[in-house]
Amino acid sequence: MSFQQRIDQRLSERRSAGAYRSRTISENGSGREISVNGRQYLNFSSNDYLGLSRDTAVIRAWQEGADRYGIGSAGSGHVTGFTSAHAQLEQELAEWLGYPRALMFISGYAANQAVIAALMQKGDFIFADKLSHASLMEASMQSDATLRRFQHNQPDSLEKLLSKSDGGQALVVTEGVFSMDGDSAPLSALAEKSRQSGAWLMVDDAHGVGVCGEQGRGTSDQQRIKPDLLVVTFGKAFGLSGAAVLCSESVAEYFIQFARHLIYSTSMPPAQACALRVALQQVRKGDDLREQLQHNVQLFRRGLADTRLQLMASDSAIQPVIIGENQAALDLAQNLRDQGIWASAIRPPTVPPGTARLRITLSAAHQEQDIQRLLEGFYAAINA
Numbered sequence: 565m566s567f568q569q570r571i572d573q574r575l576s577e578r579r580s581a582g583a584y585r586s587r588t589i590s591e592n593g594s595g596r597e598i599s600v601n602g603r604q605y606l607n608f609s610s611n612d613y614l615g616l617s618r619d620t621a622v623i624r625a626w627q628e629g630a631d632r633y634g635i636g637s638a639g640s641g642h643v644t645g646f647t648s649a650h651a652q653l654e655q656e657l658a659e660w661l662g663y664p665r666a667l668m669f670i671s672g673y674a675a676n677q678a679v680i681a682a683l684m685q686k687g688d689f690i691f692a693d694k695l696s697h698a699s700l701m702e703a704s705m706q707s708d709a710t711l712r713r714f715q716h717n718q719p720d721s722l723e724k725l726l727s728k729s730d731g732g733q734a735l736v737v738t739e740g741v742f743s744m745d746g747d748s749a750p751l752s753a754l755a756e757k758s759r760q761s762g763a764w765l766m767v768d769d770a771h772g773v774g775v776c777g778e779q780g781r782g783t784s785d786q787q788r789i790k791p792d793l794l795v796v797t798f799g800k801a802f803g804l805s806g807a808a809v810l811c812s813e814s815v816a817e818y819f820i821q822f823a824r825h826l827i828y829s830t831s832m833p834p835a836q837a838c839a840l841r842v843a844l845q846q847v848r849k850g851d852d853l854r855e856q857l858q859h860n861v862q863l864f865r866r867g868l869a870d871t872r873l874q875l876m877a878s879d880s881a882i883q884p885v886i887i888g889e890n891q892a893a894l895d896l897a898q899n900l901r902d903q904g905i906w907a908s909a910i911r912p913p914t915v916p917p918g919t920a921r922l923r924i925t926l927s928a929a930h931q932e933q934d935i936q937r938l939l940e941g942f943y944a945a946i947n948a
């Protein structure tokens with residue numbers, strides 16, 4: 565089969581499975597509202613959990629950073645792309661999260677790829693929660709290590725796998741808060757099992773950091789553990805983009821030598837690092853924002869509790885409503901859209917087959933009346 569035939573065939577398979585994806589052109593998609601084709605919607609699909617993407621102090625920091633450093637970093641961090649703004653941000657992140665070192669990456673995707681590729685070798689094992697993010701899974705499959713998946717959030721399942729693996733080093737991989745289900749990993753139990761068998765624990769806390777824990781330090785702080793490798797990302801609660809890996813002194817030095825994503829890729833714009841430093845301050849003193857977010861979460865969950873809609877065991881900003889069939893999820897999303905509410909349907913392969921869902925995300929930027937409108941939208945849709 566030629567490239568072209570293969571492409572045509574796979575596109576038509578996608579279409580007939582009701583899984584065809586297309587992108588939507590939006591204006592200001594990050595705030596509490598989103599506008600698409602000239603129409604305004606309440607936005608329940610962004611990951612801007614604290615509303616920081618519109619924070620005036622963060623925006624000003626970006627502008628001042630651009631004035632001072634220029635727009636781009638003009639090189640990888642190993643050449644000219646590691647500025648005082650990057651260095652200060654790394655230091656502040658390490659201090660905040662209680663690690664000797666933090667290393668910046670341009671995205672969470674890159675950070676996960678880089679860490680797993682640099683660390684793992686043939687004969688090693690990766691034990692990953694079944695529902696781990698695509699970036700973790702893909703990196704694991706591409707590495708020379710053997711990948712085994714444990715049952716979602718089940719330390720006993722991990723223990724069984726650990727006991728059956730001999731030789732080689734083992735890395736246990738999980739998310740802190742799961743991106744499609746919104747539930748938290750039992751980190752202290754996973755840390756205990758890992759420690760008992762000499763494995764390292766890597767936690768990707770993309771959706772926990774900023775949202776929970778003391779000063780927004782995330783899921784591992786909340787559960788009082790310290791993973792060997794902690795990945796935090798800035799595209800969610802920080803309202804920007806980028807990521808950092810928190811680790812020991814020697815592990816950081818190791819990644820600087822061997823993590824190809826650091827060496828062969830342009831570093832993040834210094835202005836972005838300046839903005840992230842201010843976003844970090846806002847996150848640290850953001851108890852009011854976290855309270856508002858929790859208030860919205862509880863309001864939403866109470867509002868749907870007595871309906872036939874199925875929520876998940878989540879107290880995070882991610883509140884999936886499980887529908888099942890792809891088309892039913894798309895129809896519900898469209899129904900809400902007709903009512904001025906933007907909520908994305910998430911389908912397989914992003915989530916397991918038969919669990920298509922509306923992934924509702926709430927933000928501190930939402931007001932009580934926004935949540936009311938969302939609930940009324942659901943009531944109207946299920947009674948239609």
Ligand SMILES: *Cc1c(COP(=O)(O)O)cnc(C)c1O
Binds near residue numbers: 670697768771806807
């Ligand atoms: C979003 C996300 C990533 C990817 O981070 P980016 O910075 O968007 O590349 C990685 N892991 C998890 C769990 C995520 O939700």
